[in-house]
Amino acid sequence: QSVVTQPPSASGTPGQRVTISCSGSSSNIGSNFVYWYQQVPGSAPKLLIYRNDQRPSGVPDRFSGSKSGTSVSLAISGLRSEDEADYYCAAWDDSLSGSVFGGGTKLTVL
Amino acid sequence: EVQLLESGGGLVQPGGSLRLSCAASGFIFSSFALTWVRQAPGKGLEWVSSISGSDNNTYYADSVKGRFIISRDNSKNTLYLQMNSLRVEDTAVYYCAKLGHLGPRGGVDVWGHGTTVTVPS
Numbered sequence: 001q002s003v004v005t006q007p008p009s010a011s012g013t014p015g016q017r018v019t020i021s022c023s024g025s026s027s028n029i030g031s032n033f034v035y036w037y038q039q040v041p042g043s044a045p046k047l048l049i050y051r052n053d054q055r056p057s058g059v060p061d062r063f064s065g066s067k068s069g070t071s072v073s074l075a076i077s078g079l080r081s082e083d084e085a086d087y088y089c090a091a092w093d094d095s096l097s098g099s100v101f102g103g104g105t106k107l108t109v110l
Numbered sequence: 111e112v113q114l115l116e117s118g119g120g121l122v123q124p125g126g127s128l129r130l131s132c133a134a135s136g137f138i139f140s141s142f143a144l145t146w147v148r149q150a151p152g153k154g155l156e157w158v159s160s161i162s163g164s165d166n167n168t169y170y171a172d173s174v175k176g177r178f179i180i181s182r183d184n185s186k187n188t189l190y191l192q193m194n195s196l197r198v199e200d201t202a203v204y205y206c207a208k209l210g211h212l213g214p215r216g217g218v219d220v221w222g223h224g225t226t227v228t229v230p231s
Contacts, residue, residue: 033216045218045221047156047218047220050217050219090155090217098155099145103154104154
């Protein structure tokens with residue numbers, strides 16, 4: 001059981017906006033930056049959002065991140081079929097002196 | 111272009127040892143912290159261990175502490191993971207990854223393609 005929790009699944013139709021949440025505690029999300037990764041099955045993960053809400057170059061602006069207290073959210077607008085993937089949040093945990101990943105959310109584009 | 115190429119994975123019996131390597135290129139190796147993240151079959155990502163850039167501070171997940179050793183050779187631009195006393199539950203794809211400017215407390219900005227370790231029951 002991860003110390004950072006995500007819903008196991010999410011879904012939406014093309015063009016829709018979907019949100020994936022990630023909940024932690026004061027020792028991880030509450031006091032450190034959060035990162036989001038996208039993993040297409042069979043491939044390595046890819047950085048999607050860094051430092052809570054920053055997009056690396058090459059990531060479409062359809063992807064956005066936000067943080068409030070000990071929770072963060074990843075929003076995907078204008079959903080596309082190629083967005084179907086697993087999404088993970090991650091943060092450093094001061095109590096564990098290590099990184100923690102959420103359990104992952106499988107996004108299905110209907 | 112930053113590249114990370116893992117090697118050393120394979121099949122090993124419970125209780126055995128294996129050393130993973132990760133050859134890096136495209137960035138100033140000694141300036142950045144590095145990490146190993148694993149993914150068991152059909153499961154999510156699990157952080158394993160991190161090492162800082164130049165002062166070699168190391169960090170381990172409780173699940174591998176005392177069994178795995180992370181190290182780096184800045185002269186060879188290579189990261190290592192020595193895995194001892196392997197267990198069935200260590201079976202996973204092991205990703206080598208580069209951490210960003212915040213060091214071990216930051217997140218991964220580049221991932222390798224992974225190498226598979228199998229410990230059969």
